[in-house]
Amino acid sequence: MDKVIIVGAIDRHNYGDLLFPILITEYLIQKKIENDEAFSIEYYGSVKSDLSAYGAVETRSTRELFETKITNDTVIIVAGGAVLFATWINIISYLKSDLFFKFINVASKFLPKNTMEAILEKAFDFKLKKPFIIPKQKFVKVHPRITYNAVGSSLLSTLTASDKKYISKHLNESDYLSVRDQKSFDNLKEIGVEKEFFLSPDSALIMSDFFPVETLQKKVEKETIYLIDELGKNYFCFQIGLKYAQENYVLIAEILDKIYSKHNVPTLLLPIGNAPGHNNDVALNKILELTTTGSTKILRSSNVYDIMYGIAKSRIFAGTSLHGNITATSYNVQSIVLTSKIPKLNFYVETWLEKDEINIVEFQDLNTVFSNLISKTFRGYKNLDKMKNMVYENYSRLFQQH
Numbered sequence: 001m002d003k004v005i006i007v008g009a010i011d012r013h014n015y016g017d018l019l020f021p022i023l024i025t026e027y028l029i030q031k032k033i034e035n036d037e038a039f040s041i042e043y044y045g046s047v048k049s050d051l052s053a054y055g056a057v058e059t060r061s062t063r064e065l066f067e068t069k070i071t072n073d074t075v076i077i078v079a080g081g082a083v084l085f086a087t088w089i090n091i092i093s094y095l096k097s098d099l100f101f102k103f104i105n106v107a108s109k110f111l112p113k114n115t116m117e118a119i120l121e122k123a124f125d126f127k128l129k130k131p132f133i134i135p136k137q138k139f140v141k142v143h144p145r146i147t148y149n150a151v152g153s154s155l156l157s158t159l160t161a162s163d164k165k166y167i168s169k170h171l172n173e174s175d176y177l178s179v180r181d182q183k184s185f186d187n188l189k190e191i192g193v194e195k196e197f198f199l200s201p202d203s204a205l206i207m208s209d210f211f212p213v214e215t216l217q218k219k220v221e222k223e224t225i226y227l228i229d230e231l232g233k234n235y236f237c238f239q240i241g242l243k244y245a246q247e248n249y250v251l252i253a254e255i256l257d258k259i260y261s262k263h264n265v266p267t268l269l270l271p272i273g274n275a276p277g278h279n280n281d282v283a284l285n286k287i288l289e290l291t292t293t294g295s296t297k298i299l300r301s302s303n304v305y306d307i308m309y310g311i312a313k314s315r316i317f318a319g320t321s322l323h324g325n326i327t328a329t330s331y332n333v334q335s336i337v338l339t340s341k342i343p344k345l346n347f348y349v350e351t352w353l354e355k356d357e358i359n360i361v362e363f364q365d366l367n368t369v370f371s372n373l374i375s376k377t378f379r380g381y382k383n384l385d386k387m388k389n390m391v392y393e394n395y396s397r398l399f400q401q402h
Contacts, residue, residue: 001037001039001073001074001075001399002039002040002071002073002074003039003040003041003042003069003070003071003073003074003075004024004028004039004040004041004042004074004075004077005041005042005043005044005065005068005070005074005075005076005077005144006020006021006024006025006041006042006043006044006077006079007044007045007062007065007076007077007078007079007132007134008020008021008045008078008079008080008083008132009045009046009080009082009083009086009091009131009132010043010045010056010057010059010079010080011045011046011047011048011049011051011059012045012049013051013054013273013302014272014273015272015273015304015307015321015323015324016080016081016204016272016273016321016322016323016326017080017081018051018054018055018056018057018304019204019207019304019323020079020080020149020203020204021043021056021057021079022055022056022057022304023203023204023206023207023210024077024079024149024203024395025041025057026210027203027206027210027395028041031399042060042068043057043058043059043060044059044060044061044062044064044065045059045060045061045062046061046062046091046092046126046131047059047061048060048061048064053303054302054303054304055219055303055304055305055306056304062126062127062128062131063125063126063127065127065134066127066138066139070139070142070144071142071144072142072143072144073144074142074144074145075144075145075147075398075399076134076144076145076146076147077147077148077149077398078132078133078134078146078147078148078149078151079148079149079150079151079203080132080151080152081151081152081180081322081344082152082155083131083132083148083151083152084132084133084148084151084152084153084156084167084171085153085155085156085158085159085163085167086130086131086132087113087117087130087131088117088120088126088130088131089113089116089117089120091131092120113160129166130163130166130167133166133167133170133171134146134170135170135173136170136173136174145175145176146173146174146175147174147175147176147177147398148171148174148176148177148178149176149178149203149394149395149398150178150179150180150200150201150202150203150391150394151177151178151179151180151184152179152180152181152184152344152348153179153184153187153188154181154183154184154187154343154344154347155343155344156184156187156188156190156191157187164191164192165191165192167191168188168191168192168193171188171193171195171197172192172193172194172195174195176197176397176398177193177195177197177198178197178198178199178200178394178397178398179197179198179199179200180199180200180201180202180348180351181199181344181347181348181350181351181352182199182347182350182351183343183347183351184347185197185199198394198397199351200390200391200393200394201352201387201388201390201391202322202323202326202348202391203391203394203395204323204326204327204330205326205329205330205387205388205391206330206388206391206392207308207327207330208312208330208331208332209388211305211308213309213312213313213331216305216308216309216312217309219305220301220303220305220306220309221301221303221306223300223301224299224301224303224306224309224310227268227297227299228268228309228310228313230297231266231268231297232266233313233315234265234315235265235266235267235268235313235314235315236256236259236265236266236267236268236314236315236316236317236318236370237267237268237270237310237311237314237316237317237318237319237328237333238252238256238267238268238269238270238284238317238318238319239269239270239271239272239280239284239317239318239319239320239321239324240252240280240283240284240287240319240320240338241273241279241280241283241320241321242279242280242282242283244283244320244338244339244341244342245283245284245286245287246283248363249283249286249287249290250290251363251364252287252290252363252366253287253290253291253292255363255366255367255370256287256291256293256295256296257291257292257293257295257296258367259367259370259371260293260295260296261293262371263370263371263374265315265374266295266296266297267291267295267296267297268296268297268298268299268310268314269284269287269288269296269297269298269299270284270298270299270307270310270311270319270324271284271298271299271302272307272319272321272323272324273321280321281302284298285298307324307327308327308331311324311327311328311331311333312327312331312333314328314333315333315334315374316333316334316335316336316370316373316374317333317334317335317336318335318336318337318338318361318366318370319335319336319337319338320338320339320342320345321345322342322344322345322348325337325345325348325349326348329352329353329381329384329387330384332378332380332381332384334359334373334378335359336359336361336366336369336370336373337349337358337359337360337361338361338363338366339360339361339362339363340360340362346360352383352387353381353383354381354382354383357381357382359373
């Protein structure tokens, strides 16, 4: 193995997307040390980006992927949740401004999807038909190892028959494939993926091994340390995406106030996804304005490690973010899934957690469920070590021929 190339939606300011290259890199650094190996690592998103201010990696554009030096010993890893069914329409709309996001959404209602895709592909000079599907045929003289690591495909049913055929064709040609939940596994079987592939927990689950709380304290901003010290050892960490919050602002604010009044548990509002289409910061600032007890605080930092720390130090986490809930699992923090209307999140926890560990809750029931959980001692996730071992086994298989 001479080079590892990591490809994904790692160029947008969204916590879950930014985690993938960080965790893979930490694993590879350990692998280098243990095996005395020498290889380089490169990162590619849809566009060139630099989100290092948020603890993330710098990326090159996938347009440059076919200009870098690639050999038969190169490993290409496509990593991330929505990479299999990503389109240029949604990728570009998430990368640009909120206004552009709205424009793309409106335009896609009047223009056929394929027409919109073709326009964007030409306008931005993209080299791939689909953002993160990498055909073997793109490499004429060399044969790199093309892999897909713990990807999500729970929404494949939304694709056209031709898109499903295109995806299954190139996944069948890949050198390694793993998915992160049972629904994704079943969906790939249904669209014609016949090669052997694997079911593995999300690779972010091992973050607490590489970034224990003591390590995070040295990486987070001082203001975050002060804020969490002020909240104390027993606080509620709450996150929500804008589209889920818009009709529930008043209800959520009232619940957070009730939780403090009844249990003396303050709340930390945690913006995880601030890219267009996610806008956690907008939603949580509105909720903060509506609370009345003064016990609710908001994390102002958008750094990946500050977000990890905010969840890791909490007593209970609740959120609409899949990777917020995965972070809670990694640090053995009891989690509440908001809500039943988020398929990828529901499918994931139903695949990996025990039934008595799953709390899928609608907003109107949050206060009751929180009260039940806070009154009992949480002794940790029963299968956490087993799930982490599965992540390491997945990585071992991914690199086993190199």
